[in-house]
Amino acid sequence: MSLRHQGIHLALRMLALMQADRLLPSGSDSAGAVLTLHHVRPDSGAAFQPNAGLCVQPEFLDALLGRLAETGRRFVPLSKILDDFEAGRAAPEQVAITLDDGYRDNLEEALPVFRRHDAFFTLFACPGFCDRTAPLWWEALERILADNQVIAAEGHGPPEMAAATLEEKSQAFTEWSVWLLRVSEGEARAAVEALAARYGLDLAALARELVMDWDELRVLAAEPLATIGAHTDTHPALARLSPERALEAMRSSADRLEAELGERPGCLAFPYGTPVAVGEREARIAKDAGFRAAFTTRPGMIRFDENPHFLPRISVNGLYQEVRLQEVLLSPGLWRAGRGALSGVRRLSGGRVHQ
């Protein structure tokens, strides 16, 4: 675990020891918390897992939801939090769960846990992943780096990098991730395709392996606890697109989900959700695209002074799979007290977010 994450662990552990989450008042300035999940699956045991922050184990999720229910938190549909947000009705105990990208393990591993706790959830689906036409580049990079001693794509991406040791693989993963989110959508796409071709990775097969197809998504959408939201067409970093293309990326994903599932999604989650990928311009475009609300991965509670098209979510980070630590991280009182003082923990609790 990196020094940074060790620091966050220590801070959370101290707050847990101080019982800070139990001592601070919840306040009356929020409609609840929205959680973000990605993969829910057993640990693969692999030594190199640069996306570990995006994976939580089903047993941990089960224990966390059990603990939240025991301590008076209520699982509600995302629409209920939005109703209360719009009406200014305080309900800090409310929790809405969201999952990004549409991983198959959400159906196979997470759904039984949600049923056990009667926990509503919203899945933000990306049609390009269901169609197997948009690359899951962070998963592709993980596979390529795990299996190779160097990484380079001829004529694309960062210069050749060593990837023999775990440290070198991690550095290369970071370098490539930063590069891919900095360049244009077309350049990023070309570099990922060049990498995949060079190392013999079938990007469509990777999407088939990891993400639900339309039939599976329809099964999930029919669940009484489930709602489907939009996550753009091909999962681009919207901030690097023209306004017209950004609008198209958002609107066409809702069109496609409506055509496939029979219901138009009311909400959007911005891909990546971080400042390099989404800002005020994207919030305005999401509003123009007709969404009721749009979500970032900026951590925080749904306070009444938030922009409905730039709402925060709290990531349930796979690097902190301890119920007590997550309980602290999800405490309304702490977020309220910590707007200034805990800014470090707030910033870092989003973790390393690729989606």
Ligand SMILES: [Zn+2]
């Ligand atoms: Zn995503």
